[in-house]
Amino acid sequence: MSDPAVLDPVLDRIDADLPAAVERLFALLRIPSISTDPAHAADCAAAADWLAQDLRDMGFDARTYPTAGRPMVVGRGGDGGPHLLFYGHYDVQPVDPLNLWNHPPFEPRLEETPQGQVIRARGAADDKGQLMTFLEACRAWKMVHGRLPCRLTIFLEGEEESGSPSLVPFLEANRDLLTADLALICDTDLFDRDTPAITTRLRGLLGEEVTITGPAMDLHSGMYGGAAINPIRVLARILASLHDETGRVTLPGFYDGVEDPSPDIRAQWDALGFDEAAFLGAVGLSVPAGEAGRGVLESIWARPTCEINGITGGYQGAGFKTVLPAKASAKVSFRLVGRQDPLAVREAFRAHVRAMLPPDCRAEFRDHGASPASVMDLSHPAFEKARAALSAEWPRPAAFTGSGGSIPVAGYFRTVLGMDSLLTGFGLDDDLIHSPNEKYDLRSFHKGIRSWARILAALT
Incomplete structure (x- = not known):
């Protein structure tokens, strides 16, 4: 269990520093790092340089690494305890059609909505806002305690939105640099606004x-x-x-x-209160069409x-x-x-x-x-510790969930680097990633930073 005397001052610092954290995110969001467009190659390099400098400002030994495509960023810091690798990507999707944006996509701003304030910009949720939740947690930890909580390697990619052509060659060429005890990935969603999730199974394709x-x-x-x-x-x-x-x-x-999900995992999924009728009704359907006898969550996560x-x-x-x-x-x-x-x-x-x-x-x-699919080994103690840490931050308990889609980097970390990944993110279904008017809830950003601070305390 995390020591409150260690964790609570970090959480207080996160709360006090939120306006500055938002301004730092805005600075990154202003860089139009569209990896698919050669015209934005210099912008991708600028985003990589910005992140490397931000990591150096926090005391990481950080630099950019050239590839055949967009640069990679790697920063290393801390000592003692477990060695954790954090992965995120700084590249973003193109903004077309531009005329459907309500304001310029690379001029971030806070906007009031019925659900609260949101950060509106391309990349706000996918993935700049998400990756900065982890960096801000590290920053708060360093400001309060003068050190990082454990050995950390930060690995930030610039081609995720264009198929990651340089990723596997870079992993293979830098195994010693990147291999850790566990990878942390923040490119996923909450189950709902109040329920955090750790994605433990990803379907292959x-x-x-x-x-x-x-x-x-x-x-x-x-x-x-x-x-x-x-x-x-x-x-x-x-x-x-x-x-x-x-x-x-x-x-x-x-x-x-x-294999069928375990009884414990089924119980967690049942406790989520998933509304199958609403899920199908939102797209004009009413009857599940998968395998007979399988619920919708099981069908999209485990079948x-x-x-x-x-x-x-x-x-x-x-x-x-x-x-x-x-x-x-x-x-x-x-x-x-x-x-x-x-x-x-x-x-x-x-x-x-x-x-x-x-x-x-x-x-x-x-x-x-x-x-192939990726299935995480839940016997690793980090998963239950992280679930407890998330449950302490959010209104509802965290659950081990699945994903109907595929996140190839988690599979590559397993096959190339030989380590599992803990995937937890704070996006929402309505964030409009890849679409005009992308947003990231300010609450997701704030509580995401606090969540990573709790997870780091729990794992170290």
Whole structure:
């Protein structure tokens, strides 16, 4: 348990220093560090330099590292206790369409809303505001105690919003610099405004594109219909066969490595009071469509999926054209959980397609990436300590949750650096990340700083 004599002065300093912390965040938000646009390469370098200098001002040994793309920032400080690696990213999404912003996206400001004050700017929530919560917690700790609470390595990336092409090469080339006992990642959300969450499971992702080819050319449906094979019909039959009547995926071996959540985790999810009807109703739906007998949270956090993301074939223009197409294609994605092997799933999918091909048809495949799921080892004592620390700060107890999406860096920390990640963030569903008028609640920023201070106290 954290010593109040150590922690309480840090929390008091955070409260007193909040206006200055907001101004520091504003300074970072003013830098248009859009990694996808070559025209903003100098801005990305400026953001990296700003962060490296801020870390040096706090006593870190910090510098920027050039890559083939945007710079990395690494700062090291503290001694004794566990060695923790904190990861965040300073690059942001493009701002288009600019005309939908209510004020310039790189001129941050505080704005009053019915839910309270928010910080409005591109990058406010994703991820500059989030990463600065951790840096501000470190700053307060240093101001109060004259030292950092433990060994800390700060690792800030500049290409997360453009696919992280330099990340894995940098990790592989700098294992000794970056390997720690545990990684901390602040790029996730609260479960709701009052309930903090630690994301302990991330789904992997496999993308496949299949093209079925039949006749040598498009055919007149009056002259050839009924006599010639139609690739759209073949493709439709194959796609329909990927699920049975209960919603389960039919590929042989697909569920190898899939495990049900433990009773304790199920109890935490039940206690969240998740409203399935409201969740579906918000997008115009009413009935869950996943595997029979599985709730919505379990379906999106702990179950694998096979989804058809696009189908193309035949005439797509205005009007009507009676044609049998020569080709038809589909894009299919698989969200993976547990210990599912994405390469084994790929081979099972391709074998399934080939086995269903009639005479005169052939299949071609194009892969669109393959990454495994990440499941954190909850026996590591840091997770329960962090959950207790978050529960002490927020109105409702923290829960170990899952994510329906994928955060590749957590997987890379496991496969390249051999360490688990503790993912906790303070964003909200309505933060409009990647969209015009992005915001970050001032409450999230303030309590996020306090939360990291509590977690650092609990882990050290």
